[in-house]
Amino acid sequence: MSNKNWKDPELREFKKIIHRKILFIVLAILLTVAVLISYIVYTHFYSMGHLPEGKWIQSSTSPNQQYKLNIYLVNKGGATVAYSIRGELLNVSSNKRKNIYWGYREQAANIIWKDNKHVSINNRVLDVRSDTYDWRRE
Template sequence: MKSYIDEELEETKKNSRRKVVFALLAIILAVGIPISYVVYTHFYSMNHLPEGKWIQSSSSPNQQYKLNIYRVKKGRATGSYSVRGELTNVSTGKQRNIYWGYKEYDAQVKWKDNHHVSINNKVLDVRTDTYDWRRE
């Protein structure tokens, strides 16, 4: 009889431990996933960059792409300027950021060919490449 009670007590302890572990895991996931998403979108994603002030545009030699360059001022007196390059596919109208340079005031843009552009001496294939100073 005593052995049965001991086994039942051990099983109850195991079940309560499992419940505590699963509850802690659920809390960690419920808090960790949203925090990870916010950190990624605000500090690593190029989809949420500040807009800035337009400074120039440049089209690819075949007119398939248009690159708009924006100057972004972050902070007040002590903040530095940044340059953002937004590429538009003229045929589809789809836009995406391909360039994010920190401590830059202007951009020197030169198209190498129909698919390669140099922005401040960084050559990008506009079909696939991006430049983000935060990832250097």
């Protein structure tokens, strides 16, 4: 009888350890899946870095020639999807490119440089050093 009492607490402690390990593994897997799904959703639906290329329609250069804004018309296909405009900024000195404009239901771009660092695209004024416009975030 004393042998049985000795094993029961040991067995209960062993089961607790196993349950904790299983719980930890399940939580780790769920967290990994959640992070992976969040990353995929962000990069494909919200990131300006993964926009479709489109067809070049016009360019405009800043007054000091430091920046060049290339405008692309994007048609993702299908009868239910409207045209979009993508504005890609090129820093001429560093040759770095970044998307600063993503407008939905637009087929043309009216570009007016306000000064060397501010541009108006379809009446939306952006500081090319830091601002972006993305219709999905309105």
